[in-house]
Amino acid sequence: MKRQETRGFQSEVKEILHLMIHSLYSKKDIFLRELISNASDAADKLRFCALSQPDLYEEDIELHIRISCDQEKRTITFSDNGIGMRREEVIDNLGTIAKSGTKTFLQSLQSEQLKDNQFIGQFGVGFYSAFVVADQVTVCTRYAGMKAEEGVFWQSTGEGDYTLADITKQNRGTDIVLHLREGEDVFLDSCRLKSFIEKYSDYIDLPVEMEIRGKQLEDNHDEQIITWEKINKAQALWTRSKTQISDDEYKEFYKHFSHDITDPLIWSHNRVEGKQEYTSLLYIPKKAPWDMWNRERKYGLKLYVHRVSVMDDATQFMPNYLRFVKGIIDSNDIPLNVSREMLQDSRITRNLKGYLTKRVLLMLERLAKDDAQKYQSFWVEFGLVLKEGLGEDPTNVTTIAKLIRFASTYNDTSEQTVSLEEYIGRMSIEQEKIYFISADSYAAAKSSPHLELFNKKGIEVLLLSDRIDEWMISYLTEFNGKLLQSVSKSDSFLDKLIDANSDKQKETWKTFEPFVNRVKHYLGDRVKEVRVTHRLIEAPVVVTTGSDDMTTQMAKIFTAAGQAAPDIKYVFELNPEHPIIKRVMNIIDNHDFNDWVELLLDQALLAERGSLNNPHQFIRRVNHLLNRLS
Template structure:
C-alpha cells in the first residue's frame, strides 16, 4: 500500500487518559465495542443519504448502503467496513485524534471515582470509537469521503498509547474500513457465531444491512471430481428494517431498549417510551424515550436536543430542536414524517405550520407519558424528578398552553415533611389546606435550611398551615408564571398580603394598649431609618423573632433580584417594609432607650438581623459583627 504525507502525531492529553482507561477494561462488557462501531457506521450511512438528496453523485454509482464484517483467524483481525459518508484527512484528525468537541473532559474528571467501575458511564460522553481498544492492541482505519477521488483516501493507525500515524493512500471505494488487531485472549470475537450473536443482541434494529463474510466450498467447473473452490458470500445478520416502521406488537421491550442505546449512545436503559403512528391530516410516526439518567451536559449552553428527524424513512437531521420545547430537551427519539418535503430546509423548519403542529403533538405526548408515569409508578416518577425536575421547572414560563398539565407534574418540599426531598404535589397541598385558608403559601430562599427556618413562617407554623419551601435558583422565576392551581392563587409569605393578615388573631385590649404605647417608638424608628426603608410598622405574624423585612405586593422579591444579579443585569433597589414584633422583649427594651446614638446602634443591629435572614448575606458583615460585639460587651440594654 502506497502511503504519502505520512506523519506521526501525538494524541490530545485527554485522549491518552481515555485510552488508558479503555485498555484497562473500563467496560465490564467487552462485546459492546461492536455495537459502538456498527452504530457509527449507521450514522455515516444516514449522513450520506441526506447529502445525496441534493448531490446524487455522492453515491458514486453504488446506492446500496451496508455494513460488512470479516474475520481473519490467522492474522487475528476483524474488519468492519461501511460505504457511508467517509472522512477527509482533517476530519480524521478532528474525530480520531482530539476530543475537543466531546464531553470526554467532563468524563475524565471522574477519574479515580468509584463511578468509573460502572461501564454505562462511557456511553454518555460520545467516545464510542475508542471502545475498539478494549479488545484491540492496534486499530487501523482506512477511509475516503464520498465525492472525493480515490487518491484522497486516508490511513490512520494507533496502538492506543501516546500517538498515531496518519497518511494519504489510494482507496477505490468511499466509506470507512476499521481493522482491529485483537489482543491476546480476545479470540472469542473471531468466531462468526459469536459476532452474529452480538449483532443480533445490539444491532438488529439498525436500518441498514449488517453482513458477515462467509465462505462456502463449491466444485470447480471442468475440474476433476472432488476439486473444490472457496466462494466468498455475505450473509445478512440483522432485520435491516427501521424499528419504528414495524408493528408495535412485533417489537420486544429489549429491542426498544437497544434502539434507545443506539440513538442516545447511552448504556443505561430508558425509563419509559412511547411508539405512536398518526394517520389523517398529518401522517407521522414518533418513537419517544424518557431517559433514566440526566446527561452530563444537561445545563451546557450547547446541549444537543435528542430528536432525529426522518422524512419518509430518510434521515434529515440530528438535534431537531424545532419539535420539542427546551424544557423537554432531555427527551430522546425520532420523528418520521410523510408530509414534509425531502429537500426540507431550515427555513421551512422555522416557519412551517406542519412543524408547529408536530411540536404541539410531541409536547402533549411527552407530558402525557410523564403524567401516566406519575400516576402509575410514583417511585419511578420520583427518580425522574430527581434527574430532570430542574429542567421541567422551566415549563411554566416557556409553555403557558400546557401549564395545567405541567403544574401537576411539579414536585416540592414543604413544611409538611422534615426533609428537603421534593415529593409534594400541588394536589397534595390543596387537599391538606386548613379551613378558611384562601391561598397556596410558599417561600423562596437560598437553601432548604434557610427556607424552613425563616421567621416569615412563624405564624403559619403556629396555625398548622403548610408552606411550600422553594430553595433552587429557578424557583422564583417559575413562581412568576404559576398564578393559580385548582382555583387557589399562590402567595409568597415574604410579601405583604391581606390573606396573611387575616390569619392573625384579633388583637386583645391589652395588645392594643401596648401597641398604642409603642407608636412613638415606631415614629422614632421611621425618622432614624428615613429613605432606607419603605415603611416601619408593627406585626403580629412573628412569635419568636423581634423583626423581619417584607416586600410590598407589587415589588420585586429578594430572590428575583438575585436572579438578575446572577445574569449580570441591574435590578431596582428593593425598599423593604421593616416589621417589628411589639410583644418581643428586645423590642420593648430598645423602645425604652433614650440616648440617640445607642438607640441607633440597636436599630441598625435589628435591621441587619432582618436583612441577613432575608438575603442570607450582608453588604458589610464585619460591621454587623463589630456592632453586635460592642453592644453585647457594653450590656447597654
C-alpha cells in the same frame, strides 16, 4: 502507501484512549454497538447526499454492513459501503475531539466512576471503544465519488500517535480491522459474536451481514467458499408495529442512536395519520448528561423524511425546557431538501412541535400517576430543567404545574416530593391560598422567621431554594383556582390568623405606638413602614415586602444577571412579646437606642437576604453591645 506520516493525538484523545485501554466499560461488547452504529450513520449520510448527487452510489446502491472474524489472525473486520471519509475528515474524526467542555469533563472524572459512566455517549466518539478489546486498530476508507487512489489509511495502537497514509481502495466506504488483545477470545467465537451482533443490530434499517466460511471439494481440491448471512431484520424499528417490538428492542434502539449506555426511563412510540402524517419515537433518559447546562450543547430529535435521515439534533421540534428528550421523528410532509431555516419558519414544524410537546408531557403525567418512585427519579435528574417550562410555554402551564415538585414544611426533608395537587388536598377549608417561601437554601427557607406563625397554626408552606424558583413562581400565580402567596409579603389572610382586629391587638398597638414612631423616626425612609406584628413567635423582628413589591430573591436574580434591581423598601415588623423588644422599648439614651435598632434591623435583613451590605459594622455593633451588657 503514499504520503505516509505519523501524527500525535490531541491531548483529550490520549486521555480517552487511556481510559479505554484500562476498561472504561464493564460490558466490553459495547464496541460492537458503537461501530455498527457508526456504519449505519455512514449509510444514512450517503442516502441523504445521494438525493442531490446520485453518482455517489457508484453503481452500488445496495447498502450493507459486513462483519467477519479471523481466529488465526485474531481480528474482527467491520466493512460498510456508506459515505466514507476524506483524509482531512479522518484527521478530524479520529485524531481530535472538537466538543466544547471535553477537557473540563475529563478532569472531573474520578476513577471509581468510570465503569458505569455514560462517557462515550457524551462525546459521540464511540470509535475509540474499539480499544477496549483491541491493541491495534486499522482503518481503510474512501469517500464516495472520489478516485480509488484517494483512499486513506489510519492505524494506531492506542498510545500517543497514529499513522496516516494515502492508499488505493476500490470500494467506497470504510473498513475497520480490530486486532484483539489476549483474553478477548470470546469475540473470536463465531456463535458468541453472532449473538452479540444480533443484539445490537436488529433495529438497523440496512442489512448487517456476517461472514460464513465453508469448503467444497472441486477437482480434488478444497476450495474456500465465503457467503454472507443477514442476521438482522433490516427494517427501521419505528416503522414496525408496536406489537411486534419488544422492550429490549426499544432499549437497544435508544442506545444505538443516543450512545447512552443505560436503558431509557420511559418511551412513547406513535404513528399519526390525518392532516399530517408522521411517526415519533420519544425517549426520556434515566440520567441527565453532564453538560445539561452548557449553552453550546446540542439537543433535539433526529429527523427522518420518508425514512431518510436528513438532520441530527433538530431543535425545532422540541422546546428548550424538554431538551433532555431524545428520539426520532419521521415525517411525510417535510421536503427532503429541508434546511434548519426552513424548519424554523414552517407551519408544519410548529404543529409538530406542539404535538410532540404534549406527547412528552403526557408521558410524564402518566409516569407521575402510575409510578411515583420512578417519577421522583426523573425529577431528581431533570426537575430544574422542567421548571423552565412555566416561563417558556404558556400554552402548557397548567400541565407543567402538575408535574412540578416541591419541598415543604409537611415533610422534614429537603427532597422535592410535594405536588400542588397534594398541597391543596391537605388545605383546610378556611385556607384561601397556597403559601410558599423562597430562600438561598433549604435550611434558610425552613428556619425563616416568616414560618413561625404558619408552623404554630399547622399551615403547610412550600420551601423554594433552587435558583430558578423565584423566576419560575412569577409565572405560576395560581393553581386550580388557588392563588400562590409568598409568606414574606403582606397578606390579608394573616390578619385573620392573628385576629389583627381584636381588642387585645388594638391595645398592644396603643401601648407600642410611641416606640414604633420612635423607630420610624430614626430609620426614616430606609424602610417603607414600621409596625408591630403577631406573626412572630421566637424571632424579635422580621422584614416583609408589600404585595406589589419585588421580592428579595427576584432582586438577587436581577443582580446575578448583571441588571440593576430596584431598591427594596422593607416593612420592619416588631414582635411585641419578645423580651429584647420590651428591653429596647425602655431605653432612654438615644445612642444606645439607635444601636439596638440598627442591630435588630440588620438581624432581620440578614435572615431575609442572607447577607449584609456592611457585615463588619454589624459585628462591631454586636461586640460593642455585648461588652456593654457585661
